Amino acid sequence: MNAAPPPERASPAGREAPRSSVLVAERLTRRLEGEVPVTLVEEADVQIGRGEFVVIRGPSGSGKSSLLYLLGLLDRPTSGRLLLEGEDTSGFDEDRLADVRLAKLGFVFQFHFLLNEFSALDNVMMPMRRLGRLDADARRERGLRILRDLGLAGHEHKRPSQLSGGQRQRVAIARALANDPVIVLADEPTGALDTKSSGNVRDILRELASGQDRSIIAVTHDLHFASAADRQIEIVDGRIVPTGTMATLEAAAAAAKAAGTQTGAAPAS
Amino acid sequence: MSLHLDIAFSHLRSRRRQTVVSLLGVVLGVAFFLAVSALMRGSELDLVARLVDTAPHITVYDEYREARPQPARLLWPEGAVAIRGVKPKAERRGIRQYRRKLQTIDAIRGTQAAPVLVSQAIFSFAGRDEAVTLSGIEPARMKGVSTIDEDIVAGSLDAVDTNPNGIIIGRALARKLSLEMGDTVSVVSPTGNVRAMKIVGLFETGNAGYDEGQTFAQLTRVQALMNRPNVANLIVVRMQDAYAARTAAAFIERSLGYKSVSWQEASKDLLDALTVRNVIMYTVVGAILLVACFGIYNVISTVVLEKTRDIAILKSMGFHARDIRLIFVIEGAVIGIGGSLLGMAMGSGMMRAVEQVEIKPPGSTESITLPIYWGIDQFALAAAFAILSAVFAAWLPARKGGRVQPVDILRGAA
Known part of the structure; x- marks a missing residue:
């Protein structure tokens, strides 16, 4: 990792070249202990290639966000292991995981989650300041450039409250990119945006993956958004299911509804 | 950060x-x-x-803190010795050879010491008798240990040296007996000696009891009046660092044997x-x-x-x-x-x-x-x-x- 600006990351081989896996999850399971134990994610095997744009889809409560938190090292699996750039993260303590997140991962959430007391530029520079790899001038320069690349020139010194929803989400993306991460993880990044802003955010993420060779993992149930991805992972009841299952389920549910049956449960596939 | x-x-x-x-x-x-x-x-x-300021930092008394050990106890320290009705040996009170003892105290850094012979006396003037405390002092040394010099309102402390028959009394006492500077008063000692003394100084400390009851005269004069030559019964010590008085007092008591009381001990309550x-x-x-x-x-x-x-x-x-x-x-x-x-x-x-x-x-x-x-x-x-x-x-x-x-x-x- 270095301070190289994002465009230089573009691999000359392009998207068609065989990709090395950046992130490998093996039989990831996350169970919430309690009086009634809940399994959020069960034995998920995931591989994310460098520069790949992957969308995780699933019905609400399917565990797609939980899977994203596991892949983003925000949560720790009950069992299974996760390799980031070939490094097994199982034994890492909380601080070590935080360091990895800081240097290699970037997050975008459904709600922009910016610090309201700080300007857009200050929000973007925050991860850089915490990492301390760049000096003050370089941080500022990089922050301004990222914001400009995302079409936010002129808004650098505005507070989040002075920006529109789409602009805030772009600032959040800029912040996710601050430390030049290997992977950007997005949890329903367009969930709270109108159609136009959604398209904008989708295009930006698409561009980050293809143009900058950065892996993108996004959780969504927006089909239009999902269509921009290289690959879709579908998850139902905490388990990864073969692609297309959801369409089958939805069709079946629609058919059942049309037939006037009162059964709300999905038929077994 | x-x-x-x-x-x-x-x-x-x-x-x-x-x-x-x-x-x-x-x-x-x-x-x-x-x-x-x-x-x-x-x-x-x-x-x-x-x-x-008002009290001496250390006062060395002509007495001992502990009663003298009885020979029987010294001989059989482990024995079952019981002694009752001990009457202390009658001895002449006072700190003898106080000059040498003063030297011991002077040797401690930051101290000044003055010998005092305190006794009772009766002032007799114009048909009135008044019991007073008469302290025999050496003015030169006294100035170093007491603030009395600053409280003199007429005459001076040194006057008792220049006039061996001089006496310094409180202004309140002078007023009470209608005495003035230069007046002569008869001083009667407990031993019966009578001497006419001249008032050469007046002081006023603000403490009524002190101003009415305290008088000063030259040490040798008081020694003669009391028939106790070469004896002092107090050594008054002043220290540069008042808070060192406790340890200095302990040292003096150890080396001289006499009871030495620091101001901290005196005002412990x-x-x-x-x-x-x-x-x-x-x-x-x-x-x-x-x-x-x-x-x-x-x-x-x-x-x-x-x-x-x-x-x-x-x-x-x-x-x-x-x-x-x-x-x-x-x-x-x-x-x-x-x-x-x-x-x-x-x-x-x-x-x-x-x-x-x-x-x-x-x-x-x-x-x-x-x-x-x-x-x-x-x-x-x-x-x-x-x-x-x-x-x-x-x-x-x-x-x-x-x-x-x-x-x-x-x-x-x-």
């Missing part, structure tokens, strides 16, 4: 009113802590200074009372500061609750629990340090104001000002106490903030 500071200040700014209120709490706490402790310490020092007073005072003013720090606990708890989402963002970004704790502890420390600085300024103002107050005690002609202690140590104590309590008050919510798990917050928000 500057990043943590920025975030800490942004939190304090976002809750400006509460921050100002908790800051004011610390300011008032520190200011009152200072004003009260300055006044209490000031009056304590004033009291001790009076004590130290008073000093104990002062200690109790100090404990009460610091407890009360400390409690004020503690209460002030509850304000800090309050504001930082609120910020932690309010900024849970921000904490989750920062932690998901890669901040450690330690960073989060540091941010909130900084907030407490900022209030503590800011409050201490402003509080010290305000406290100084209050101390200055109290110092201007003049009080005229009833019956006294001169007005007195309240004593204020300006020592740096109480400023340091107030600031240290305020900052430590502030950091502690911040630490509790800070720990809670550090424990926030981003996933819990994200799950709740999604």
Whole structure:
């Protein structure tokens, strides 16, 4: 990792070249202990290639966000292991995981989650300041450039409250990119945006993956958004299911509804 | 660190009113802590200074602290010896060879000593008899150990040297007996000797009992009057450092054998009372500061609750629990340090104001000002106490903030 600006990351081989896996999850399971134990994610095997744009889809409560938190090292699996750039993260303590997140991962959430007391530029520079790899001038320069690349020139010194929803989400993306991460993880990044802003955010993420060779993992149930991805992972009841299952389920549910049956449960596939 | 500071200040700014209120709490706490402790310490020092000034730092008496051991006990220390009805050996009282003993005391660094022969005497004048205390002194040495020289209002202490028949009495006594400077008075000693003495000096200490009952004459003259040549019955010692009197007294007692009493020992009851007073005072003013720090606990708890989402963002970004704790502890420390600085300024103002107050005690002609202690140590104590309590008050919510798990917050928000 270095301070190289994002465009230089573009691999000359392009998207068609065989990709090395950046992130490998093996039989990831996350169970919430309690009086009634809940399994959020069960034995998920995931591989994310460098520069790949992957969308995780699933019905609400399917565990797609939980899977994203596991892949983003925000949560720790009950069992299974996760390799980031070939490094097994199982034994890492909380601080070590935080360091990895800081240097290699970037997050975008459904709600922009910016610090309201700080300007857009200050929000973007925050991860850089915490990492301390760049000096003050370089941080500022990089922050301004990222914001400009995302079409936010002129808004650098505005507070989040002075920006529109789409602009805030772009600032959040800029912040996710601050430390030049290997992977950007997005949890329903367009969930709270109108159609136009959604398209904008989708295009930006698409561009980050293809143009900058950065892996993108996004959780969504927006089909239009999902269509921009290289690959879709579908998850139902905490388990990864073969692609297309959801369409089958939805069709079946629609058919059942049309037939006037009162059964709300999905038929077994 | 500057990043943590920025975030800490942004939190304090976002809750400006509460921050100002908790800051004011610390300011008032520190200011009152200072004003009260300055006044209490000031009056304590004033009291001790009076004590130290008027009484000798060490008084060596012509007696022993312990009764002399009986020979039978010395011979059979383990034996079952019981002795009853012991009558002490009659001996001539007084410190003999006091000159040599003075040298021993003089050898201790920072001491001055003066021999005194104190006895009772009767003043006989114009048909009135008045019992007085007659102290035989050496003026040159006495000046070094007592402030009596400063209280002379007529004549001088040295006059008893130039006129061996001279005597110095209190102005109150002179007034009582209608005596004036230069008058002659008959002094009768307990041994029956009578001598006419001339008043060569008057003093006024302000202590009525002392001014009416104390008289001074030359040591050799008093020795002759009392038939006790070459004897003193007190050695009065003054030290440069009054607080070293305790150890010096112990040393003198060890080397001379005579009972030596330091001023601390002589006024032990008073000093104990002062200690109790100090404990009460610091407890009360400390409690004020503690209460002030509850304000800090309050504001930082609120910020932690309010900024849970921000904490989750920062932690998901890669901040450690330690960073989060540091941010909130900084907030407490900022209030503590800011409050201490402003509080010290305000406290100084209050101390200055109290110092201007003049009080005229009833019956006294001169007005007195309240004593204020300006020592740096109480400023340091107030600031240290305020900052430590502030950091502690911040630490509790800070720990809670550090424990926030981003996933819990994200799950709740999604």
